Amino acid sequence: MKTLTRRTFLHASALSTAAVLGGPSLAVHAATPPKARVVVVGGGYGGAIAAKYLRMSDPDIRVTLIEKDSAYVSCPLSNEVLGGERDLASLTFDYRGLTRRGIAVMQDTVIEIDPAQHVVKGAGGNRYNYDKLIVSPGVDYDWAAIEGMSEAVAERIPHAWKAGKQTQILRRQLEAMEDGGVFYIVAPPNPFRCPPGPYERAAQVAHYFSTHKSKSKIVILDAKDAFSKQGLFQAGWQEHYGDMIEWVSGAQGGIIEAIDPETRTLMGSFEEFRGDVINLIPHQKAGALAQTAGLANESGWCPVDQRTFESSIHKDIHVIGDACIAGAMPKSGYSANSQGKVCAAAVVAAINGDAPPAPSYVNTCYSIIAPEHGISVAGVYRLDDGRIVDIPGAGGVSPADADARTRALEQQFALDWFRNITSDMFT
Amino acid sequence: MPVSTWSRALCVCLLIGMFPSLPLHAEEVRSESMLANTCAGCHGTLGASAGEVMPTIGGMDKGYLVEVLTDYKTGRRPSTIMGRIMQGYGDREISAIASFYAAQPWVSTDRVAVADQLAEAPALHERYCESCHQDGGRSQDAESPRMAGQWAGYLQYAMQACRDGERCHPRKMRNRVAELSDAQIAALAHFYESQK
Ligand SMILES: Cc1cc2nc3c(=O)[nH]c(=O)nc-3n(C[C@H](O)[C@H](O)[C@H](O)COP(=O)(O)OP(=O)(O)OC[C@H]3O[C@@H](n4cnc5c(N)ncnc54)[C@H](O)[C@@H]3O)c2cc1C
Numbered sequence: 001m002k003t004l005t006r007r008t009f010l011h012a013s014a015l016s017t018a019a020v021l022g023g024p025s026l027a028v029h030a031a032t033p034p035k036a037r038v039v040v041v042g043g044g045y046g047g048a049i050a051a052k053y054l055r056m057s058d059p060d061i062r063v064t065l066i067e068k069d070s071a072y073v074s075c076p077l078s079n080e081v082l083g084g085e086r087d088l089a090s091l092t093f094d095y096r097g098l099t100r101r102g103i104a105v106m107q108d109t110v111i112e113i114d115p116a117q118h119v120v121k122g123a124g125g126n127r128y129n130y131d132k133l134i135v136s137p138g139v140d141y142d143w144a145a146i147e148g149m150s151e152a153v154a155e156r157i158p159h160a161w162k163a164g165k166q167t168q169i170l171r172r173q174l175e176a177m178e179d180g181g182v183f184y185i186v187a188p189p190n191p192f193r194c195p196p197g198p199y200e201r202a203a204q205v206a207h208y209f210s211t212h213k214s215k216s217k218i219v220i221l222d223a224k225d226a227f228s229k230q231g232l233f234q235a236g237w238q239e240h241y242g243d244m245i246e247w248v249s250g251a252q253g254g255i256i257e258a259i260d261p262e263t264r265t266l267m268g269s270f271e272e273f274r275g276d277v278i279n280l281i282p283h284q285k286a287g288a289l290a291q292t293a294g295l296a297n298e299s300g301w302c303p304v305d306q307r308t309f310e311s312s313i314h315k316d317i318h319v320i321g322d323a324c325i326a327g328a329m330p331k332s333g334y335s336a337n338s339q340g341k342v343c344a345a346a347v348v349a350a351i352n353g354d355a356p357p358a359p360s361y362v363n364t365c366y367s368i369i370a371p372e373h374g375i376s377v378a379g380v381y382r383l384d385d386g387r388i389v390d391i392p393g394a395g396g397v398s399p400a401d402a403d404a405r406t407r408a409l410e411q412q413f414a415l416d417w418f419r420n421i422t423s424d425m426f427t
Numbered sequence: 428m429p430v431s432t433w434s435r436a437l438c439v440c441l442l443i444g445m446f447p448s449l450p451l452h453a454e455e456v457r458s459e460s461m462l463a464n465t466c467a468g469c470h471g472t473l474g475a476s477a478g479e480v481m482p483t484i485g486g487m488d489k490g491y492l493v494e495v496l497t498d499y500k501t502g503r504r505p506s507t508i509m510g511r512i513m514q515g516y517g518d519r520e521i522s523a524i525a526s527f528y529a530a531q532p533w534v535s536t537d538r539v540a541v542a543d544q545l546a547e548a549p550a551l552h553e554r555y556c557e558s559c560h561q562d563g564g565r566s567q568d569a570e571s572p573r574m575a576g577q578w579a580g581y582l583q584y585a586m587q588a589c590r591d592g593e594r595c596h597p598r599k600m601r602n603r604v605a606e607l608s609d610a611q612i613a614a615l616a617h618f619y620e621s622q623k
Contacts, residue, residue, distance in 0.1 A: 052472075053464070334468050341464045358455040362465035362512070376508055380465075380515025382457075394515030398507070409480070409584065410507050413469075416481035416580075421468045423477040 034062035036351040039120055039130040041110050041289065043067030043095060045333035046136030046321030048425040049340030050347075051103050058348045064128060065098060066120065068109040072426075075194065076333050077418050078163035080368065082171050083204030084212075091163060097427040113293040115314040132347045134309075135295065136321040136336065137287030138162070139193045142300065145283035146186075147258035147267075157261055157278050161193065173277045174205060179213035181276030184266060186256050187222040191301070192284045193322050193331045195228035196377070200367040201279070203233070206241040207370055220247045221266065221273065222254040223283075228330075229367065229377055229397050236369035256280075286323035293317075301325045306388045308346035308356050309339060318343050327388030328381060335363045337421060359383050363395075366414035374410030462520055463527035475534035480580035486533025490569025492525035505594050535576025540621035548618035551611060555603040563622040575622035582616040 035058070040051045043065050051065040074091040081088055095105040108122035113133065120128040141159070143149050149157070158169040174183065183205060187198040202218050209216045226249075227233070237245040248254035253270040259280065266273045266280075285291070285300030295302045295311050302319040303312040306327050311317045320343050321336035329335040342359045349356050361381040368374050380394040398410060463474075466484070471477050474485025484492070498504035500513035500521070516524065552563070560566065564574035574582060589595035589604045590612070607615070 057460070337468045338465055341467075342461070345461060357461055358457045360457045360462045360465055362468070362515075364469065364508070364512075378508060378511050380512060391515040394511065394513075396511050406507055412480045412580070413507060416476070416479055417469050419477040419479070420471045420481055424467050424472050427472070427477075 035060040036131040037062045037064070037129060038132045038134065038347060038351075039063075039128050040065045040134045040136070041067075041120065042136040042138065042287070042321070043069075043072055043098075043105070044136060044138055044321065044336070045421075045425065046336035046340045047134065048072070048095075048098060049337050050134045050136065050320060050344045051098060052101060052425070053341050053344035054348060055101050055103055057344065058351070059102070061348070061351060062104070063102075064104045064106060064130075065095070066106045066108050066110055066122065066128065067095065068107070070094070070107055073163040073167075074333075074418075074422065075161070075163045075197075076421075077415075078160070078167050079197070079201045079204040081163075081167050082160065082174060082201060083208045084171075085204070085207075085371075088164065088167060093422060093426045095426070110289055111292075113289070113295075113314075113317065115293075115317060118316065130316075132316050132318065132351065134318045134320060134340075134343060134347065135290065135293070135323070136319070136340070137289040137323055139284045139322045139331070140286065140288045140291065141282035142285050143282060146256055146280065148261060149259055149280060149282060153259070153261045154280075154282075157259065157264070157280050159281050160279060161197075161281050161284075170277075170279055174208065177213065177216065177276050180215040181213070182217045182219060182274075183209075183277045184273055184275040184279065185218065185220045186266065186278070186280040187220055187224065187227070187254075188281050188283050189223040189250075191331060192281070194365070195330050195332075196233070196365055196367045198222075198281060199227055199229070199233045200369070202245050202247075203237060203241070203367075203369040206237065206244050209244060210241055216244070218245045219273070219275075220245070220254070221256055221268065222248060223250050223256070224254075225249045225251050228365075229375055231400055232375045232397060233367070233369070235400065236373055236375065240370040240373065284322075286319075290319060290323045295319055295323075299325070306386060307342075307359055307383055308350075309343040310346070318347065328390045329361060329363055329379065329388055330365070332363055332365050333421060334365065335361070337424065338362050361388060364417065366410065366417050368411055368414050370411075372404070372408040372411055374407060374412070374414045376410055376414070457520065457523075459523045459527040462516070463524045466524070466528075473531045474528045475531075476578060476581075478536070478580070479578055480584055481578070482581040483534060483536075483577055484528050485531035487528060487572060488567050488569055489525045489529035491567065491572055492528055493522055494569070495572075496521045496525065505588070533573060533576065535623045536578055536620055538579065538617075538620050540617060544614060544617040545621075546614045547611070548614035551607075551615055552618060556600075556615070559600065564619045565622060574619040577619060579613075579616040579620035582619055583612055586612045586616065 040047045051063050054063050072093045080086045099105050110120050111123050112121040118130050158166045160166045160170040185198050253268045255269050256266050258267040264275050264278055286296045286302050290296045290302050297303050302324045304319050304324045309318040309320050311319050320339040322331040338361045346356045363379040366376045375398045377397045378395040380391045381388050470484050476483040496513055499506050499509040567573035595601040
């Protein structure tokens with residue numbers, strides 16, 4: 001049996017301007033010199049897990065987690081905030097649990113990585129030396145892909161694709177919309193964060209509309225001709241919301257080329273659409289830090305060795321989560337969690353002079369279509385010739401003919417999935 | 428395993444030992460923790476679930492885990508998602524995963540009993556269940572799971588599935604659970620959850 005020890009750390013010189021998250025019982029420097037220093041940038045679904053599992057498997061490694069925000073707001077279940085089923089507080093987590101595990105959690109924004117010197121630079125001038133660096137910065141947006149869109153316009157035409165303020169803006173607009181209005185969701189091309197997300201969002205908002213403004217409509221303008229769990233979503237929409245949700249595929253004219261934010265008009269390849277509320281989910285690429293640090297290639301995403309998640313561009317830097325190119329794995333919180341663990345094991349092995357371990361990966365995404373209707377997709381993966389591939393016959397989506405009881409159970413399991421994955425990250 | 432596969436596996440291992448940078452192939456052995464850590468996103472770190480219908484699995488008996496995981500894989504035990512997931516693992520991997528979780532401490536929920544939730548549960552347990560689920564549901568072996576300190580939501584789901592005939596062995600238990608009302612099932616679930 002493995003025993004987990006929680007080491008006591010002496011609080012040595014606190015690093016100048018960067019705030020240390022997680023309360024006063026900090027652990028900045030170990031009493032004895034560490035075996036190695038690992039810095040993790042980004043305390044989300046990927047980074048928090050990598051930091052924790054590093055500590056769990058080798059307590060002699062000093063782990064520093066750098067996160068720009070004081071608290072983490074989860075995207076998973078944030079569609080329920082749009083539907084009025086929960087508030088953002090229920091999706092907000094702090095880093096005290098990770099501090100208690102002996103991880104030095106620093107609130108700082110990383111602005112530069114020097115791969116030659118093995119140094120990470122923070123916005124306030126702090127420098128963090130590393131032997132191994134793990135980066136999990138999430139996604140950024142390719143504003144230029146749709147004419148008229150920009151970060152400033154997103155204050156009025158929200159994407160709500162990072163949970164927090166953006167989610168609140170969209171929720172308020174939906175609340176203010178008059179009954180009979182049209183809500184447009186502009187869905188991005190692949191690859192993007194959370195493939196089922198836009199379609200779950202449509203269902204959650206339909207749930208709100210059907211109880212508060214039942215004459216309203218939801219139109220999804222899609223850049224794609226197919227989407228995740230499509231059959232299950234379309235059947236579920238029909239079952240609960242009749243014709244309230246309409247999906248326009250790319251081929252049918254769903255591709256949006258430009259927007260006029262003043263008149264809230266979307267310009268498609270055939271038609272224009274004027275919406276009362278517009279949720280434009282932009283085209284995506286690896287988080288800004290990955291771009292500035294030169295970790296991304298021309299695709300906008302970060303190529304890695306899919307066994308270890310070490311960057312194919314810079315040695316000793318690993319990229320996990322949405323930002324990396326991970327073969328058959330979709331960009332999801334569960335994928336980021338699974339990759340964080342594989343990466344942590346590879347980093348521990350490298351530090352201890354062992355061969356990189358044979359990896360195992362899993363993904364699951366639950367979606368909630370109505371209060372008693374959940375669906376899921378799962379994937380189990382292995383490495384084949386350097387690429388992450390689906391294990392044939394494993395995984396797949398919930399059965400199309402599942403009974404009401406199974407759907408209700410899956411909705412409950414979806415909520416518990418959230419409880420457990422966030423406890424895996426933050427406790 | 429036929430001899431040829433053995434020698435091939437041995438050969439691969441030797442090669443890996445000599446040339447660590449050699450590309451590895453599908454036959455390579457994935458460690459217990461590597462395989463088992465993928466479950467934690469749903470079942471909690473080291474299998475200690477944060478609730479309510481998702482079961483705690485850390486600290487279960489190894490034999491029971493092997494049986495249950497194999498039953499999910501073959502479809503003998505119906506499930507919403509476990510069947511789809513277990514298709515991804517071979518028998519030796521299932522055994523490795525089971526070893527990992529059997530070696531973890533069992534972490535009971537911190538729920539306490541609320542008297543009016545329990546009603547006749549202790550008496551029902553004594554009469555119908557204690558013969559197999561001994562010591563207030565604390566006992567466990569390769570055939571039957573520990574229930575004390577398990578989440579009530581999961582126990583309720585399992586008992587309902589048993590009563591409704593979806594899955595239930597042994598038959599003797601089915602006969603007893605079949606007679607329980609919804610209220611009695613809820614009471615028993617809270618009873619076991621509150622036993623630590
Ligand atoms: C509406 C919606 C619903 C979703 N639902 C699900 C779901 O049900 N299931 C699921 O599995 N996934 C879901 N996802 C996807 C999931 O949110 C992402 O895949 C996941 O967050 C990816 O993890 P990550 O670590 O790559 O990035 P994030 O979780 O975004 O973490 C990145 C972190 O890095 C920090 N950071 C970035 N740059 C810097 C810097 N320079 N310096 C310091 N810190 C920095 C950020 O502040 C952030 O905390 C959903 C997404 C959306 C938008």
